[in-house]
Amino acid sequence: MFAEILTIGDELLTGHTVDSNSAFIGQRLTERGYWVRRKTTVGDDVGEIKAAVGEILARKPEVLVISGGLGPTHDDVTMPAVAEALGRKLVLCSPCLEDIKAFYERLYREGYIDDPSLNEGRRKMAYLPEGAEPLENTEGAAPGAYIEHEGVKIFVLPGMPREMKAMLERGVLPRLGERRFIQKKLLAEITDESKLAPVLSEAVERFKVRIHSSPKGFGKYIGVIIFAESEEEAEKAKEFMEAKGVRFEEP
């Protein structure tokens, strides 16, 4: 069960913005038991987005979460690019247009904007790839989209973190089923790292767990994360490794 993440925005490529969105999405998908296999970031460019989506779909992930480029400005081109990549038309989502209208009317009443009318930029946010299910944006104007395409669950979310997070929790995770992974974080004290690797590999084979490891400090400790479907299974893997001579501390 693997997933990919595609984040979109020139500001991510120029380093003006650190891509914390993809970390948040990765965390939530991992908790649900998905192996996030790759993250890709491209700019606000139809050709680049289309190419990236095509390459990702060719790898046949179960889930693809896309974030960014849904707003009203001229460089928000994610929906048309995704539609092109899927060979689908962009079609008007009438209820979306009503929501967008209501959103700007509220901003106008509250004094944030001078003009509530649906100009071209605001209107275009109501166009989704044909066959997409709209995902409600409780925090902003642009709706997201959920598209099942040749066995891949594709979710298209806004790039503003507050909007993305709310839509991920309300519109994406409920569509991924209830499976939850537990994560057990440990520090392994090591004197010879080369002895740890075979023990980790053996634990992964014997138990229903996945194990990530990463060095902490200067080679004296290894951070170990055990992913498992239950606390019991994680504990069994831990005890197995301890029996093989690995000393763990809780971090």
Next chain:
Amino acid sequence: MFAEILTIGDELLTGHTVDSNSAFIGQRLTERGYWVRRKTTVGDDVGEIKAAVGEILARKPEVLVISGGLGPTHDDVTMPAVAEALGRKLVLCSPCLEDIKAFYERLYREGYIDDPSLNEGRRKMAYLPEGAEPLENTEGAAPGAYIEHEGVKIFVLPGMPREMKAMLERGVLPRLGERRFIQKKLLAEITDESKLAPVLSEAVERFKVRIHSSPKGFGKYIGVIIFAESEEEAEKAKEFMEAKGVRFEEP
């Protein structure tokens, strides 16, 4: 002149770590006049890294900066994966091994580690793809690598931010020449966003500038960044846009 960035680490995919490295690298490359076209992140897996490197090289960037997975632990597999992707052997860099030895001896003297000897994990950091120039790691153990491969300048850097940044400044940027871009950040006040797009496009055609724009707040302002080789050229582009009716504020 375009560049790509590849960051490597399971912890980036599971969201345990936010990938600030690629933002830093993107910023520095952008300042040097490179268009960072894509960022990719894969896990600590030889097959995944090899595949990603192959795909990036097929797009023929001028520069590829890779970060992560150079350490002593069993899941640090970036160097062998890069070597495989390039069809090169891994060969021992003897001066690197001397540096690594001296590094651990210093850590031992300073009381950070119990054993300074060159075990398998520490020794493997001295192996670089054949033909690579080692990049000194002033902040840690693992050397980086600079490889010219079929017209692509490939830099392989550590993932620890302090080590990566020092190596980028000392080993990468000096090899990219002296060209510097200035970045002028502005806020454009807009009443109708659809009128801004053609003005931006015209400015890009007339002047030696690149312009990024992104919405701020609820559609009342657009953040505009003008990239140019000189302050004068950026100013000319700004004045041109003002003459076309765009009102700017310094942010």
